[in-house]
Amino acid sequence: MNAPASTAAEEPLAPGTASASAPDPSAAPHAAPDLAAFRDPVRARELIAAINRTVEAAGRPINLMEVCGTHTVSIGRYGFRSVMPDGLKLLSGPGCPVCVTANADIDHAIALARMDGALIATFGDMVRVPGSTSSLAAEKAAGRDVRIVYSPLDALDLAAENPERQVIFMGVGFETTTPAIAACILEAEARGLQNFSVFSAHKMTPPALKAIADDPETRIDGFILPGHVSTITGLAPYRFLAEQYRTPGVVTGFEPVDILASVEWLCRMVARGEARIENAYQRGVAADGNPVARALVEQVFEPVDAVWRGLGTLPQSGLAIRSAFARFDARTRFEVPVEPTREPAGCRCGDVLRGALAPNRCPLFGRACTPEHPVGPCMVSTEGSCAAYFRYREEA
Amino acid sequence: MCLAVPGKITALDADAATATVNMLGVEQRASTRLIPTAQVGDYVLVHAGFGIQIVSAEEAEETLKLVADLTELVEDELPVADSDPAPASDPEPAATGAR
Numbered sequence: 001m002n003a004p005a006s007t008a009a010e011e012p013l014a015p016g017t018a019s020a021s022a023p024d025p026s027a028a029p030h031a032a033p034d035l036a037a038f039r040d041p042v043r044a045r046e047l048i049a050a051i052n053r054t055v056e057a058a059g060r061p062i063n064l065m066e067v068c069g070t071h072t073v074s075i076g077r078y079g080f081r082s083v084m085p086d087g088l089k090l091l092s093g094p095g096c097p098v099c100v101t102a103n104a105d106i107d108h109a110i111a112l113a114r115m116d117g118a119l120i121a122t123f124g125d126m127v128r129v130p131g132s133t134s135s136l137a138a139e140k141a142a143g144r145d146v147r148i149v150y151s152p153l154d155a156l157d158l159a160a161e162n163p164e165r166q167v168i169f170m171g172v173g174f175e176t177t178t179p180a181i182a183a184c185i186l187e188a189e190a191r192g193l194q195n196f197s198v199f200s201a202h203k204m205t206p207p208a209l210k211a212i213a214d215d216p217e218t219r220i221d222g223f224i225l226p227g228h229v230s231t232i233t234g235l236a237p238y239r240f241l242a243e244q245y246r247t248p249g250v251v252t253g254f255e256p257v258d259i260l261a262s263v264e265w266l267c268r269m270v271a272r273g274e275a276r277i278e279n280a281y282q283r284g285v286a287a288d289g290n291p292v293a294r295a296l297v298e299q300v301f302e303p304v305d306a307v308w309r310g311l312g313t314l315p316q317s318g319l320a321i322r323s324a325f326a327r328f329d330a331r332t333r334f335e336v337p338v339e340p341t342r343e344p345a346g347c348r349c350g351d352v353l354r355g356a357l358a359p360n361r362c363p364l365f366g367r368a369c370t371p372e373h374p375v376g377p378c379m380v381s382t383e384g385s386c387a388a389y390f391r392y393r394e395e396a
Numbered sequence: 397m398c399l400a401v402p403g404k405i406t407a408l409d410a411d412a413a414t415a416t417v418n419m420l421g422v423e424q425r426a427s428t429r430l431i432p433t434a435q436v437g438d439y440v441l442v443h444a445g446f447g448i449q450i451v452s453a454e455e456a457e458e459t460l461k462l463v464a465d466l467t468e469l470v471e472d473e474l475p476v477a478d479s480d481p482a483p484a485s486d487p488e489p490a491a492t493g494a495r
Contacts, residue, residue, distance in 0.1 A: 033456035046467035151445025282455040
């Protein structure tokens with residue numbers, strides 16, 4: 001019963017549940033998903049017990065990595081790292097888009113903000129991340145026009161309302177977010193907006209997974225794969241992990257039962273020597289993802305090499321705006337002086353993002369670097385591993 | 397940042413590809429451009445002002461069945477260390493997820 005959800009509107013009854021009764025057009029095509037079941041403490045306790053048995057039966061240490069910042073937050077919030085058996089480690093990976101944004105890109109966005117007549121719009125976390133010598137928040141304090149938006153659509157409205165300003169949306173984010181940005185660029189074109197552009201620092205998840213799998217310093221036995229990235233991509237882009245690296249992966253949701261189920265399933269595959277890519281988030285992820293969203297991204301963006309904090313330059317891992325949409329590309333549309341890049345002294349964000357260093361093992365953690373006074377991006381973003389470890393007092 | 401919040405579509409302007417979505421009691425507008433088949437009454441995941449997926453209760457049940465399998469079958473199914481891997485006919489994972 002894995003019909004993509006997009007067919008549901010034509011077929012109000014899912015295959016396998018079809019009955020003879022005539023469809024009632026006033027009835028909702030779907031009942032509400034029972035989210036309480038995914039927060040059920042009984043199920044959670046049973047899964048933790050199962051994880052303990054499986055890890056013991058495996059007879060060797062197991063390292064799993066979650067590669068989604070929202071999973072990092074969920075794992076911290078429910079305190080799962082502290083209840084895992086001794087032989088099982090949950091490591092955090094490069095799944096916070098703000099954190100993996102290269103300093104040079106932040107410096108470039110700051111340079112754009114300093115242009116006369118510029119209005120920079122971006123997501124909240126991005127504003128506080130320090131670049132080499134400044135941050136968008138510092139620029140805002142110095143009088144530049146920097147706005148926090150919830151949706152890139154808000155940036156389109158800002159452009160329509162402020163025709164005398166150049167509205168530049170700083171786009172960060174993975175596959176979950178890029179379809180929205182692509183749709184906005186197409187919308188700007190349809191609305192004939194002359195003063196809207198995007199500074200794309202967008203990235204794709206599979207090249208980062210490959211870099212982690214290739215990294216001799218981190219030995220990952222299984223990946224907790226991102227939920228809402230997979231909503232767009234489906235499962236196919238992860239198959240190489242199982243096929244080339246013999247490493248299993250499970251796509252999962254964000255409720256406690258979701259996370260524990262993926263951990264148990266991965267441990268079970270590791271214990272059995274199996275490597276498959278599986279979906280434990282069927283309510284949010286169709287096997288083929290969202291092809292409509294992918295088609296929009298394909299129309300507007302093209303893959304390019306991109307620099308990631310911590311991982312370096314990864315081939316074909318970034319998304320640049322295609323030349324057909326060049327007038328919406330802030331990188332090519334505006335020439336600005338970008339200051340030389342300087343990494344924050346002592347910050348080990350790069351090692352944290354690779355899973356090579358637990359956040360609380362960084363010498364700055366909780367001393368020189370706190371959410372109030374962050375040195376690096378992993379402590380700034382609410383989804384950064386360091387911020388999550390600090391907030392939930394996690395230890396590793 | 398890849399957070400997506402589930403909500404129910406309460407009104408739809410198909411021409412504008414815009415829906416009103418009730419999320420935890422708050423009505424918000426969301427684009428349906430990425431989920432063109434969405435209907436009033438559908439539960440959808442909303443990310444950055446865009447619906448990205450129609451959510452179904454049936455598929456949530458699939459995951460709960462999987463959870464039941466993962467908690468109940470472990471002792472019977474898990475091979476002791478050094479034994480042969482489980483046969484390919486493994487009933488639970490094969491029935492879910494991947495095509």
